[in-house]
Amino acid sequence: xxxxxxxxxxxxxxxRSFETPFAQLLxxxxxxxxxVGHSPHEHGKDVIAIDRSGKVHAxxxxxxxxxxxxxxxxxxxxxxxxxxxxxxxxxxxxxRHQPWLVLTGQPSIPVEDRIRVHNIQWKxxxxxxxxxxxGKDLLTKFVEMARDFWPQKPEDSRSLLxxxxxxxxxxLDRRAFADLIxxxxxxxxxxxxxxxxxxxxxANLFASYALSPFYVAKNHWELLQGWTIAAAQIAWxxxxxxxxxxxxxxxxxxxxxxxxxxxxxxxxxxxxxxxxYPDGFELDQLTRSRCTICAGAxxxxxxxxxxxxxxxxxxxxxxxxxxxxxxxxxxxxxGESAVPLFLAxxxxxxxxxxxxFSDRILFAVVAGIAQQNSGLRTPxxxxxxxxxxxxNAKAFGLIISGxxxxxxxxxxxxxxxxxxxxxARRLWRNTLSPLWSRISKIDVIRVVPDTPRDMLLWSxxxxxxxxxxxxxxxxxxxxxxxxxxRTDERDALPAVIQTDFDFGLMFLLTFPHxxxxxxxxxxxxxxxxx
Amino acid sequence: MLPRFPKAQKITDDAWQKAMFAAMHEILPLxxxxxxxxxxxxxxxxxxxxxRQIRPLQLKKQQATTHFDTSSGKGATLxxxxxxxxxxxxxxxxxxxxxxxAAVDEAVAxxxxxxxxxxxNITQEDIYRILETTEANFDEAGQPTQRLVCxxxxxxEFALREEQWRHDAAFHSKVAEITQRKRADFNERExxxxxxx
Numbered sequence: 001x002x003x004x005x006x007x008x009x010x011x012x013x014x015x016r017s018f019e020t021p022f023a024q025l026l027x028x029x030x031x032x033x034x035x036v037g038h039s040p041h042e043h044g045k046d047v048i049a050i051d052r053s054g055k056v057h058a059x060x061x062x063x064x065x066x067x068x069x070x071x072x073x074x075x076x077x078x079x080x081x082x083x084x085x086x087x088x089x090x091x092x093x094x095x096r097h098q099p100w101l102v103l104t105g106q107p108s109i110p111v112e113d114r115i116r117v118h119n120i121q122w123k124x125x126x127x128x129x130x131x132x133x134x135g136k137d138l139l140t141k142f143v144e145m146a147r148d149f150w151p152q153k154p155e156d157s158r159s160l161l162x163x164x165x166x167x168x169x170x171x172l173d174r175r176a177f178a179d180l181i182x183x184x185x186x187x188x189x190x191x192x193x194x195x196x197x198x199x200x201x202x203a204n205l206f207a208s209y210a211l212s213p214f215y216v217a218k219n220h221w222e223l224l225q226g227w228t229i230a231a232a233q234i235a236w237x238x239x240x241x242x243x244x245x246x247x248x249x250x251x252x253x254x255x256x257x258x259x260x261x262x263x264x265x266x267x268x269x270x271x272x273x274x275x276x277y278p279d280g281f282e283l284d285q286l287t288r289s290r291c292t293i294c295a296g297a298x299x300x301x302x303x304x305x306x307x308x309x310x311x312x313x314x315x316x317x318x319x320x321x322x323x324x325x326x327x328x329x330x331x332x333x334x335g336e337s338a339v340p341l342f343l344a345x346x347x348x349x350x351x352x353x354x355x356x357f358s359d360r361i362l363f364a365v366v367a368g369i370a371q372q373n374s375g376l377r378t379p380x381x382x383x384x385x386x387x388x389x390x391x392n393a394k395a396f397g398l399i400i401s402g403x404x405x406x407x408x409x410x411x412x413x414x415x416x417x418x419x420x421x422x423x424a425r426r427l428w429r430n431t432l433s434p435l436w437s438r439i440s441k442i443d444v445i446r447v448v449p450d451t452p453r454d455m456l457l458w459s460x461x462x463x464x465x466x467x468x469x470x471x472x473x474x475x476x477x478x479x480x481x482x483x484x485x486r487t488d489e490r491d492a493l494p495a496v497i498q499t500d501f502d503f504g505l506m507f508l509l510t511f512p513h514x515x516x517x518x519x520x521x522x523x524x525x526x527x528x529x530x
Numbered sequence: 531m532l533p534r535f536p537k538a539q540k541i542t543d544d545a546w547q548k549a550m551f552a553a554m555h556e557i558l559p560l561x562x563x564x565x566x567x568x569x570x571x572x573x574x575x576x577x578x579x580x581x582r583q584i585r586p587l588q589l590k591k592q593q594a595t596t597h598f599d600t601s602s603g604k605g606a607t608l609x610x611x612x613x614x615x616x617x618x619x620x621x622x623x624x625x626x627x628x629x630x631x632a633a634v635d636e637a638v639a640x641x642x643x644x645x646x647x648x649x650x651n652i653t654q655e656d657i658y659r660i661l662e663t664t665e666a667n668f669d670e671a672g673q674p675t676q677r678l679v680c681x682x683x684x685x686x687e688f689a690l691r692e693e694q695w696r697h698d699a700a701f702h703s704k705v706a707e708i709t710q711r712k713r714a715d716f717n718e719r720e721x722x723x724x725x726x727x
Contacts (some may be wrong), residue, residue, distance in 0.1 A: 376565070376675065377565075383568075383570065385570055404560075405560075406551060406560075407560070407563060407565075407566050408560065408563060408564075408565040408566065409565055409566065409567070410564075410565035410566055410567040411565070412567045429725060432725060433724065433725050436723055436724050436725050437720065437723040437724070440723040441723070443567065443577070443578075445567070447571055447572060448572075459571065460571045460572065460573075461571065462569075462571070462572065462573055463573055464571075464572075464573055465571055465572045465573065466572050466573070466574050466575065466576070467569050467570075467571060467572030467574070467575040467576075467587075468575070468576055468577075469567065469575070469576070469577035469578060470577075470578045470584075471578050471582070473582075474719075474722045474723040474724070475722050475723070475724050475725065475726040476724070476725055476726070477725075477726055477727065478725045478726065478727060479727060481725070513570075513571075
């Protein structure tokens with residue numbers, strides 16, 4: 001069954017969905033991957049890697065079988081692959097490279113013959129001949145790579161199949177996906193470092209299989225979340241088993257870069273004219289939820305580019321879009337899982353405006369939580385564990401289907417404390433004061449990990465961590481709030497969140513239930529310094 | 531496997547759930563159920579009380595069972611389905627009641643607010659003490675939010691006394707005086723909900 005699944009996946013894989021597993025394959029063979037991804041400047045080289053002997057390899061990836069017609073159409077790209085020099089900051093001089101054409105399917109016999117003839121010419125002109133890497137070879141390699149790590153329990157196998165066969169236009173079952181990656185990366189016995197390294201490599205393969213329906217549907221938001229969950233699990237295992245950076249980091253970065261590619265694609269699509277209009281007939285809560293997710297993604301993309309010292313080409317458009325969505329009340333606090341998306345918008349506008357517009361976003365969120373969650377018997381905002389889809393489904397169940405709540409929720413919030421810390425850091429005492437009566441009635445819930453790395457796990461169940469319920473003081477000393485907001489708590493964060501800014505920000509969007517006081521303060525500090 | 535009928539079974543399962551919750555809510559109505567905070571994650575939990583003390587949360591598993599005898603070879607009737615669901619709902623609700631009562635008793639004992647009322651002989655002094663010892667809160671319209679939860683017999687007696695004392699000016703004046711004081715306490719507490727230097 002396992003081999004059939006890989007075979008089926010390989011048959012359906014697009015160039016995009018196939019890049020990361022292929023790069024992972026190269027890493028597993030001891031190669032150093034320099035670049036992965038399509039761009040106008042790739043010159044036919046989708047993946048560039050260096051083998052153990054220092055030889056440079058360039059790969060062009062194609063999905064499906066290759067007939068002569070398609071070969072002739074793509075000959076320009078292939079010529080560029082073979083003949084143009086590789087340009088990469090890690091390479092000096094004029095290194096000769098080995099070109100590869102990688103197919104998920106098979107070339108036709110005339111194509112093989114055409115390549116043979118081209119190779120004769122290329123050899124004469126002192127270029128390295130084009131090598132072929134075809135579907136059946138890939139299948140063997142992929143199966144071999146994950147051989148020992150397929151889910152062993154029937155329920156895990158079923159979960160993988162369910163994910164693999166899911167409707168890519170729907171939502172990713174994040175819990176099941178996280179459980180799958182956990183099952184691949186952990187074992188009942190203590191892992192040796194070598195096995196941990198192999199399991200980490202396999203994690204990206206299984207992530208690719210499970211996320212393949214979302215590649216087909218180009219469902220970027222779910223892909224972003226999936227790859228961020230995979231990256232987080234890889235970082236968790238690396239930290240736990242104290243793997244050398246060189247062993248886990250390339251694999252981790254592959255997952256992060258794939259999440260970033262999804263973020264970029266989402267932002268490109270969201271910034272098209274009328275992209276945020278209703279998707280057919282739907283209630284406005286859903287349209288506004290989509291606007292909120294996209295605005296958060298745009299904000300995150302702007303900040304990530306800025307952190308790299310670049311400016312995103314659509315930055316101006318994205319800024320106007322976020323402002324317009326906020327001014328037109330097109331954003332929606334469906335539950336506490338929306339909070340990180342608002343924070344990303346706020347931090348982006350911090351960088352793009354000289355006034356306090358961005359703070360209005362922060363106040364709107366805090367006021368919304370204070371209003372909704374302070375009432376004794378009123379319905380509360382869904383917790384950060386519930387996605388937009390789940391939260392809206394719950395609300396629709398009550399409004400439309402006449403469902404009844406089985407219990408009353410207490411006045412509590414997971415995200416209120418970090419938000420109050422941000423307001424304090426920004427010295428908005430007078431704006432916070434009118435809200436304080438309500439805020440002081442709300443229990444602030446903290447989920448405290450046993451070790452900082454546990455923050456990276458999607459779920460602790462009831463085996464890890466502490467759940468603490470606290471209250472602000474009444475009266476509350478502003479000076480004390482200031483002190484708390486300025487205390488450095490970065491020790492409470494996993495190292496990878498501090499070292500990999502792009503991962504950290506996407507982690508925040510994907511894991512809203514891990515929005516803690518130290519995490520919010522960390523981003524506030526780092527982004528303000530950009 | 532012998533033939534199964536999952537779609538039809540789902541309808542009966544849903545009916546079971548509804549009947550069970552209806553029975554639960556009869557014994558412990560949603561209106562008087564204290565608000566809850568589900569513990570989604572964490573191997574341990576604690577909470578902060580109004581007096582700012584931090585206390586560990588004691589988690590205790592509750593369970594209720596019911597039995598259906600299949601030895602006759604016959605399935606259940608609809609009447610039996612409702613009966614069993616009700617049985618289970620009542621059992622769960624009673625356990626929850628017990629839990630809530632125990633927590634209230636513990637809090638009352640700790641604060642020294644125990645009031646003993648003689649059955650069939652509620653006095654005006656009892657009412658004053660109830661009002662004095664409980665914390666009064668008011669909603670945004672100024673209406674009291676606290677409720678008196680009691681059994682049907684006691685409720686009947688309260689209703690009877692209310693009727694008897696309807697025109698007792700001294701009683702009403704005393705109740706108004708206590709309520710006014712409680713409102714002042716409440717206002718003072720609320721006024722403390724602010725940011726200070």
